Amino acid sequence: VSESAAKLPSKILELMDGFRASKALFVASKLKMFDHLKDKGPLKAMDIANEVGTSVCGTERLLDACAALGLLEKTPQGYSNTDSANTYLTSDGEYSLHGYIIHSNDHLWPLFTNLESAVKEGSRQNHRAFGKKGEDLFKDYYHSQEVKQRFMAAMHSIAHLTARDVATAFDLSQFKSACDLGGCTGALAHELVQIYPNLKVTVFDLPEVIANTSYFQPSGQDTAPVTFVSGDFFKDNLPEADLYILSRVLHDWPDEKIHVLLSKISAVCKPGSALLVAEIVLDEQKTHPPRAVLQSLSMTEGKQRSGSEYKQLLEKYGFTNFVPLYMVAEVLFPDNGLVLLHAFVF
């Protein structure tokens, strides 16, 4: 048996068990176990079960699973959060991923449970997962306040975590105004105004989103104002800006829709204007990074693209002087580098 073949069973076993590990993380997060353990000394399973309102035996098994996965520490005195659990898993941690984890549990998990049908039919499985026909991706998210809040919290958690890397990947100090198209809660916009105090940033998003942004605004700190404008970037006039930003937007759409959007941006750009695109970019074989490849399985009408596909798309609309910069967020996502592409209009 060759060395690479011998390694395979452990990889396969890890993948076979992966769903259990994901679900353990999701349930511990949903039950706010990491919140209960935050800033407390070691706690026994019984104390946590009493606080959360769960069975002692079930709680103990779940906490042991979290310890086995490296999310908690277990000593004879009880369980405590690891530093990463305090930072990323508590719901109010500065870089909390709680919102994205809840979205993964409540939305992506039911969709992926129907992956077999999705592959057979080549389409999203909203009707099977949620009992209704999927319309536009975002109409699905925004039909109920609860789902909308959950989706926005998910976007906010990832956007906040990556905002500094996105904002500092290039020196943007030459720009006076920026418009973050599909900027959702304004997480990136707030980071931009912190880093570039002279930059005026407008967040442009659908009316349902803009009506719900107040919950996500930073409190207490003295932030330069960010302006929120509602509209549909396929139909409405875009706010004027020197710098347009599309962060995790292009992957949501097929080429025909991107044609409409990039044509509109291109039409309002002047010489010296720029477009900043933040996406995870596939390698040319489209098998790496795995996180992006696996995202494609949710079968939305959008798709993940390679660097040369983005380059071609952008150049078609006059965004030349294309400077790819790889792996800027390597520290955050070691194997899934968030990749930024920057393109100037001449």
Ligand code: SAM
């Ligand atoms: N830019 C944020 C980020 O990096 O996390 C959010 C990305 S989220 C995947 C896509 C965003 O595009 C959502 O906030 C969504 O509401 C917005 N969007 C979708 N269709 C839109 C449209 N037609 N006009 C304006 N915004 C739209």
